Amino acid sequence: xxxxxxxxxxxxxxxxxxxxxxxxxxxxxxxxxxxxxxxxxxxxxxxxxxxxxxxxxxxxxxxxxxxxxxxxxxxxxxxxxxxxxxxxxxxxxxxxxxxxxxxxxxxxxxxxxxxxxxxxxxxxxxxxxxxxxxxxxxxxxxxxxxxxxxxxxxxxxxxxxxxxxxxxxxxxxxxxxxxxxxxxxxxxxxxxxxxxxxxxxxxxxxxxxxxxxxxxxxxxxxxxxxxxxxxxxxxxxxxxxxxxxxxxxxxxxxxxxxxxxxxxxxxxxxxxxxxxxxxxxxxxxxxxxxxxxxxxxxxxxxxxxxxxxxxxxxxxxxxxxxxxxxxxxxxxxxxxxxxxxxxxxxxxxxxxxxxxxxxxxxxxxxxxxxxxxxxxxxxxxxxxxxxxxxxxxxxxxxxxxxxxxxxxxxxxxxxxxxxxxxxxxxx
Ligand SMILES: *Cc1c(COP(=O)(O)O)cnc(C)c1O
Numbered sequence: 001x002x003x004x005x006x007x008x009x010x011x012x013x014x015x016x017x018x019x020x021x022x023x024x025x026x027x028x029x030x031x032x033x034x035x036x037x038x039x040x041x042x043x044x045x046x047x048x049x050x051x052x053x054x055x056x057x058x059x060x061x062x063x064x065x066x067x068x069x070x071x072x073x074x075x076x077x078x079x080x081x082x083x084x085x086x087x088x089x090x091x092x093x094x095x096x097x098x099x100x101x102x103x104x105x106x107x108x109x110x111x112x113x114x115x116x117x118x119x120x121x122x123x124x125x126x127x128x129x130x131x132x133x134x135x136x137x138x139x140x141x142x143x144x145x146x147x148x149x150x151x152x153x154x155x156x157x158x159x160x161x162x163x164x165x166x167x168x169x170x171x172x173x174x175x176x177x178x179x180x181x182x183x184x185x186x187x188x189x190x191x192x193x194x195x196x197x198x199x200x201x202x203x204x205x206x207x208x209x210x211x212x213x214x215x216x217x218x219x220x221x222x223x224x225x226x227x228x229x230x231x232x233x234x235x236x237x238x239x240x241x242x243x244x245x246x247x248x249x250x251x252x253x254x255x256x257x258x259x260x261x262x263x264x265x266x267x268x269x270x271x272x273x274x275x276x277x278x279x280x281x282x283x284x285x286x287x288x289x290x291x292x293x294x295x296x297x298x299x300x301x302x303x304x305x306x307x308x309x310x311x312x313x314x315x316x317x318x319x320x321x322x323x324x325x326x327x328x329x330x331x332x333x334x335x336x337x338x339x340x341x342x343x344x345x346x347x348x349x350x351x352x353x354x355x356x357x358x359x360x361x362x363x364x365x366x367x368x369x370x371x372x373x374x375x376x377x378x379x380x381x382x383x384x385x386x387x388x389x390x391x392x393x394x395x396x397x398x399x400x401x402x403x404x405x406x407x408x409x410x411x412x413x414x415x416x417x418x419x420x421x422x423x424x425x426x427x
Pocket of ligand 1: 110
């Protein structure tokens with residue numbers, strides 16, 4: 001007997017809302033909304049998406065296979081998927097001034113993998129920033145595929161200035177002759193001279209890959225140097241400062257490089273693209289092209305600077321003395337507390353951060369002497385300089401009251417009072 005859609009067993013719950021179908025999951029989601037509302041989110045790689053981004057990312061576009069690229073799919077019925085992917089590609093190309101874009105990478109790590117697989121063979125040499133100085137896992141960590149597949153030569157920051165030293169990077173490249181150089185970092189707060197990196201790469205015949213995962217939103221708003229005119233290929237996430245759905249992307253001005261990278265993304269390392277997230281990316285790129293987004297990114301930077309200045313005033317040491325971006329690294333040693341302890345005690349009062357090594361860190365990577373802070377999420381909530389000063393004093397009070405339970409409870413009340421003034425979802 002043919003199945004009819006009105007068959008009560010088969011069609012059961014098809015249109016019921018989550019709370020009816022699955023109260024367990026709905027309850028967990030409610031609790032997450034409350035956590036977001038009540039806590040101060042200072043993780044530099046996180047943000048709060050718009051309702052429009054979440055609507056597209058949670059849409060019917062999750063249902064379909066669309067292996068291949070627009071106009072060349074391996075499945076029927078892809079006409080709207082072609083439309084959405086073309087729209088996302090055109091928007092992101094305009095946003096960054098790129099000639100070519102691939103919006104299919106599932107995340108930043110997959111974008112990087114696709115570029116490495118395009119240009120490197122196992123055993124080839126690549127040069128990237130030392131993880132303890134701000135590089136990402138996918139830039140050569142021994143526990144990552146990059147550390148296992150490639151011969152990694154790491155550069156670091158200068159011991160005194162804690163800034164990139166381009167002359168010493170040039171010297172290292174001259175000696176090491178890498179096939180590929182990575183620039184763009186996870187925990188380096190200063191601007192990057194992408195033009196200089198390209199000169200270094202050209203002088204040794206290397207491919208330059210810029211990984212703009214962190215500052216992508218600042219770059220879209222011209223608040224940070226744009227690597228697209230300089231690097232051979234640019235990788236990114238879409239969910240950090242760019243404030244889109246969780247995902248990755250790759251850009252280039254060289255369409256020949258683009259053709260090769262397309263093949264590596266699919267069928268090289270991925271199967272069907274996550275089209276619902278590509279729909280979310282399209283919305284994100286539209287939002288990022290609006291004047292309000294420029295204002296937002298400017299405020300992200302102003303807030304980071306205000307927070308760094310206020311923390312310095314409270315006695316913390318900021319690595320490299322400040323920030324040009326949304327993030328900063330603080331050296332906790334003046335407070336005689338490790339990054340691990342600081343993260344835990346801050347969590348207990350509702351301030352969410354992550355521990356991080358600082359350059360030449362005397363502690364183990366799991367413990368660390370540093371804490372990484374960022375302003376994208378609190379700025380999305382509408383906080384400005386006065387709130388950054390308030391946050392700096394809340395962090396300092398927490399460090400001073402680590403052992404005092406009633407002191408910490410009072411700080412948590414202050415965090416609640418502050419976050420209540422800047423609602424996220426319930427406005
Ligand atoms: C976050 C980040 C990535 C990886 O992104 P995922 O989406 O977590 O895979 C890659 N590179 C840099 C520099 C990053 O900061």
